[in-house]
């Protein structure tokens with residue numbers, strides 16, 4: 001047999017080590033029936049009949065499940081109750097932020113409970129995988145579909161930002177597809193609260209009593225908003241590019257090189273003999289990849305000429321055929 005080149009061998013070894021380290025963090029497979037203990041808003045508790053494995057993340061595993069006495073399937077996201085401190089923190093933020101979100105393009109958070117040393121999140125089921133799976137499988141999707149998904153994701157970003165939340169980890173792998181093929185943002189593990197309005201005033205008041213030497217001027221300027229939330233618009237720019245070409249624009253073998261290319265906006269669209277890409281979508285991506293203070297907000301994005309330059313699908317055209325997804 002041919003020997004693997006040494007570099008690849010090392011890479012494979014590192015990947016295997018990472019995999020086994022991660023498996024230690026994953027919870028064991030759940031029992032066939034998971035019991036939600038009684039709580040103040042649900043005196044009798046609930047039994048969930050656990051179905052197939054949907055996927056594994058950094059520290060969570062996710063199964064399909066059906067609450068007894070209901071025909072509606074949900075997703076159970078499971079993590080160990082005792083996690084390394086850093087993950088515990090990530091998970092607490094995720095819980096707090098995700099549970100306050102309610103939007104048609106954000107995975108609905110139903111409830112959370114503890115059972116047999118694991119924490120369970122009951123989430124809206126997205127049975128069609130992630131946007132990344134679909135885009136990779138199809139090696140890029142049509143501009144009409146990109147219009148459809150970009151409007152949905154921009155709507156979810158507008159909602160989060162209005163609530164003072166920055167997602168900070170938007171990517172195709174964190175955007176799931178529901179049974180009608182709508183995009184739903186999931187995984188709020190890196191999300192953060194943006195200080196605005198009242199909180200900002202409180203902070204201004206309290207910090208001004210303390211030492212002023214270390215306070216950035218934008219914190220002090222009344223009414224002036226920072227640009228922190230614009231990191232999500234940058235990510236949307238990357239997502240739009242990737243939906244069309246099936247690769248992120250700055251893809252490289254090393255992280256340093258990715259950062260260098262991002263800083264220099266060093267990216268290329270496929271040549272016209274490989275794939276036709278409209279000028280409008282190129283303009284839209286370029287606008288989202290500008291410096292933070294110049295990036296368009298979600299309303300400006302959906303007002304861009306890309307969305308009127310070609311076909312915009314109806315929801316009914318995106319829904320997969322019923323025979324593929326028999327009624328529950």
Ligand code: ADP
Pocket residue numbers: 054055056057058059060061062075077107123124125126127176186187189
């Ligand atoms: P982590 O926070 O550990 O990264 P994820 O939230 O990414 O975990 O979930 C792990 C995997 O579980 C995902 O990649 C996806 O395959 C699946 N998954 C997560 N949430 C849902 C959901 N609501 N519906 C269907 N599958 C889901």
